[in-house]
Amino acid sequence: MRSGSDFLLAARQCEIAELEQLGRTAELVGVIARFIHALQRERGMSSIFLSSHGAQFGELRAHQVAECLASEGEVRERFERMATGSADDRSGSRLFSRVAVVLHGLEGLPRLRERVDAQGLGAAEAAVAFGRLISGLLAVVFEAADTATDPEVSRALVALFNFMQGKEFAGQERALGARAFATGVIDSAGQEHWRHLIESQQGCFQVFADFSDPQVLRAEQAARDSTVLAEVERLRRIGCTARRELEAGLANRWYDYCTRRIDAMRSVEDLLAVNLRDLCRERIAQARAELQDQRATLDALSTSTGAAPGAAGAARFGPLLERSLFNMVQEQSRRLQAMSDELDAVRATLNERKLIERAKGLLMAHRQMSEDEAYKALRQMAMNQNRRILDVANAVLSLADVLPGGR
Amino acid sequence: MRSGSDFLLAARQCEIAELEQLGRTAELVGVIARFIHALQRERGMSSIFLSSHGAQFGELRAHQVAECLASEGEVRERFERMATGSADDRSGSRLFSRVAVVLHGLEGLPRLRERVDAQGLGAAEAAVAFGRLISGLLAVVFEAADTATDPEVSRALVALFNFMQGKEFAGQERALGARAFATGVIDSAGQEHWRHLIESQQGCFQVFADFSDPQVLRAEQAARDSTVLAEVERLRRIGCTARRELEAGLANRWYDYCTRRIDAMRSVEDLLAVNLRDLCRERIAQARAELQDQRATLDALSTSTGAAPGAAGAARFGPLLERSLFNMVQEQSRRLQAMSDELDAVRATLNERKLIERAKGLLMAHRQMSEDEAYKALRQMAMNQNRRILDVANAVLSLADVLPGGR
Structure with missing residues (x-):
């Protein structure tokens, strides 16, 4: 087990x-x-x-x-x-x-x-x-x-x-x-x-x-x-x-x-x-080194706590080592969560492109446009209205629900 | 290849x-x-x-x-x-x-x-x-x-x-x-x-x-x-x-x-x-059926386009089939992107808990609190200030940069 x-x-x-x-x-x-x-x-x-x-x-x-x-x-x-x-x-x-x-x-x-x-x-x-x-x-x-x-x-x-x-x-x-x-x-x-x-x-x-x-x-x-x-x-x-x-x-x-x-x-x-x-x-070398450290610490822990019941080491260090294993486990969970939060923040900068892609897809579906035509249409709207392409894309997407066949 | x-x-x-x-x-x-x-x-x-x-x-x-x-x-x-x-x-x-x-x-x-x-x-x-x-x-x-x-x-x-x-x-x-x-x-x-x-x-x-x-x-x-x-x-x-x-x-x-x-x-x-x-x-059965359909379509395409050069089929259908393969490829990319956008939207509802977890982690690090104590502290602050725990967690996190040893 x-x-x-x-x-x-x-x-x-x-x-x-x-x-x-x-x-x-x-x-x-x-x-x-x-x-x-x-x-x-x-x-x-x-x-x-x-x-x-x-x-x-x-x-x-x-x-x-x-x-x-x-x-x-x-x-x-x-x-x-x-x-x-x-x-x-x-x-x-x-x-x-x-x-x-x-x-x-x-x-x-x-x-x-x-x-x-x-x-x-x-x-x-x-x-x-x-x-x-x-x-x-x-x-x-x-x-x-x-x-x-x-x-x-x-x-x-x-x-x-x-x-x-x-x-x-x-x-x-x-x-x-x-x-x-x-x-x-x-x-x-x-x-x-x-x-x-x-x-x-x-x-x-x-x-x-x-x-x-x-x-x-x-x-x-x-x-x-x-x-x-x-x-x-x-x-x-x-x-x-x-x-x-x-x-x-x-x-x-x-x-x-x-x-x-x-x-x-x-x-x-x-x-x-x-x-x-x-x-x-x-990052790979670092993660490998950390794995090795972790393994060494865990080996040390199990050697001490794995001692015969009643042995001086286990009695003295048991609860302490138990505590440190618990901390390792908790710390790792928190670190992974923090990494995932940070990833989300970095990825947020990619959203602009995704929005434009989605608006393009919508125009392609509703106006039977090719991809190039859809992008040109967005760009043209942006130029005409003196707005950023991103804002035009957002406006197009917010119309999605009222367009026939929109999702 | x-x-x-x-x-x-x-x-x-x-x-x-x-x-x-x-x-x-x-x-x-x-x-x-x-x-x-x-x-x-x-x-x-x-x-x-x-x-x-x-x-x-x-x-x-x-x-x-x-x-x-x-x-x-x-x-x-x-x-x-x-x-x-x-x-x-x-x-x-x-x-x-x-x-x-x-x-x-x-x-x-x-x-x-x-x-x-x-x-x-x-x-x-x-x-x-x-x-x-x-x-x-x-x-x-x-x-x-x-x-x-x-x-x-x-x-x-x-x-x-x-x-x-x-x-x-x-x-x-x-x-x-x-x-x-x-x-x-x-x-x-x-x-x-x-x-x-x-x-x-x-x-x-x-x-x-x-x-x-x-x-x-x-x-x-x-x-x-x-x-x-x-x-x-x-x-x-x-x-x-x-x-x-x-x-x-x-x-x-x-x-x-x-x-x-x-x-x-x-x-x-x-x-x-x-x-x-x-x-x-x-979803697995559906994805398998779609894979089979896709494979059948692609086989049909390659049989027609793989005909000897100049054969009537290839000459007549070539560009048309080319076009439909292109559409399949594009459609799949767009579908995957749409799925990923939808996933992000669903996951956003999980952010509340993540924020509270992060605020807890911060209190644990800075005040040497246990996890239970940190959560209790957040709850207490929320009760005292008559605010939601989420808002208190946000307030705690916004202090992270000014706290000593903050990330």
């Missing part, structure tokens, strides 16, 4: 198993970050290639496709390991379902590249297709952050997710600006979208800053090149304030400076991923 | 594994409910036995102890199965840690009974010792509700937990009243405690009502005996308004009527436990 101390140790072993699982997810996230970066570059190059009718970036793009394929191989290998691992790990169903979306998206990638090769689609359409794939990959990272079982690791994942999402908005901005400067034309809707992308970046980087430690923030500061930022801001101003016609010949300059900015972000992203991996390892 | 549809199926299999785990937890909860009921009876009988200096309930108590031992055996057997099962199931560490508290408490039970036999402790002290054990068992049920992965099952667990907690307050009220009527004395602190126990029952039964379906509510109505309730209310009035001295000879009457009320609750509790078990089985 198992005793209280056996379950005390079993609880700790579960924690270690959860942390190990989290460690594998963290490695997956690192590999996904690299793949997204490669796809972002391919998207930017494809944009210019298509906008310039094949005159520019042809060769660079071919190189970049090769890099993407290598990176995709790494991601697929990690997915494969997940599938062959334990079936009942903690976040199983949700993470697996996000992976299904990504794998399905990847199946369309070769065809997308063929169409770009043949210039068989517009630059904007290509950018949307890449964006959809990247958004699926980001959803895997989001899910990892939302289902992490350790508050410290969850904080690190929230910081990394927001940084990656901010960088993706920067990538979308690069593609939008590249199209505008390459074609020499931008309309007011394009300019509004541009401003929206700038604001979205700020929001993400703010959360990243809130959840990062000083070392990461210093690295992020150091990675910023003020000359690059100043030039990006100057070109942003030109693009966002132009009256339809844009000065020709700025496309390459815009692409260059944006790329320098984004590549600098990549170094921060890499640091975040490495820190995340190290944090998982530390 | 695994495809999107493989992961789609894997996600569903994870869900099934989680539901099966939940089913085992639900069975454990049913067994715990029976054990708590037996302990509550033993507590009541021990109270009268001690208060009457061994004159009353001696034999009944001996029978009840035997029933408790049988029920304890069932609980221990379930614990044993948990420990030998998969180590990395979802709620592992927290549930295991709660079980450790219970097992540790059970080790003190034989000694407690010896002291009652020998009339070596007061009735109030014995009631507190039984109460602590029951509270540990309720914490296992609470944890099961808080870590359930299915919103419907979580709702059923929240309803059951609140019903059990309300019934436990009723049991504490029975013991308190039994002591008061047996000794013929009650002071104003005792009366305040009594009123607090009545209010706490109401709070719990309200949550139970909010989370239960009409069938259960009808059964609960039917189980109420208005004659019994009227007599309990009359005796409550006598006990709560008396000026110190109580009419003699009411102890047995009070114990009897309370017991009839609580035994009627037991039948509702049993219905809740059976419904919970059936719900888990239904």
